[in-house]
Amino acid sequence: MRLADRLSIPPEVMTRTVGEETVILDLATGTYFGLDPVGARIWELVGEGKSLGEVCEQMLEEYEVSREELEGDVLRLAEELAGRGLVRLG
């Protein structure tokens, strides 16, 4: 996964926010994934069609975090979600 990549969310994947967490769910496969508020913001920006690099640029304006740390977190989350079939490349 690279910062230039854009991800899409398959139509069968749904999210709901409860309390301070967001749950991603693919009912057809029974796959679940929980996101904290920062993860939920990444998910939201990915859903808007931004590349992972653009997600990082937006979040650097919103959070006090180093670029290096943020980019690592975004790439790790993207790879984990892709591994579970909750996002697709392109």
Added chain:
Amino acid sequence: MAELRRQPARQQSPAGRPPFHTWAFPDGTLWTEFFRSESGYVLRFPDLADFEVSADGSTVTCFPAPEVPEATSQHLYLNQVLPLVLSKRGKLVFHASAVEVAGGAVVFAAESGRGKSTLAASFAVSGYRFLTDDGLVVEPTAGGHEVLPSHPSIRLWADSEEALIAPRVDRAAALSYTSKSRFLAGEDVRFCDQPRPLRRVYFLGDGSAEVIQFQPLRAAEALVEWVKHSFLLDVEERPRLASHFDQVARLASQPIHYRLDYPRRFEDLASVGQAIVDHAREEIAAA
């Protein structure tokens, strides 16, 4: 309740198309196949019965396999088909039992074999009343949610029967596919036939705890647990799934959800029940 029509027995012919969903036992044995048909759905229980369900879930037609007793097809309808049909009609239905404590409903949600019926039965023979032994139906109300009573019977394996049920308790006809017995509610196994406000939900662990443990769940954890324990007829019907997810998210946002584990020893059931009552009463008193 959906209207059930019975037809004469027939052989289960090949469906001619793959199922869109299946249920299997933990050992891989096929239990239920879900097919689409021109008029709705067909639920096939291999060698037991086919149930044709209309697209809107309003009618169910049963075709038992040859030599399958009516008690078996009726049991399949009540415990497997009806919860799925209710889910199709927008109801919240879960794999869970429920009992009445201090006027509120206390729910035990678990996959098969984790003891939710045994726990409900232990309450029902100890001065409390049970609302359901599975196929829990939850309805939203103005102030929260309520649990509806279901069929006034409890299904138990022989070891639970021996530990809990007096010999005089009436039992339903034996079933051809399971050695579980079904006990009818009465003076010894008490049933609550009115809805009760939902007060506590316990998701049962695997019995590995050495002592009884209550662990509060975050809303997101409760949401995932409820979804895992949902009855859903059509797992590909996106609008219905979205509405189910919304309903469950509202339910999960209530701070009444716990993980509960305890050693599975019949001799401990009375003390486990008392600990649950004490724990649940705190919530009910607060409500």
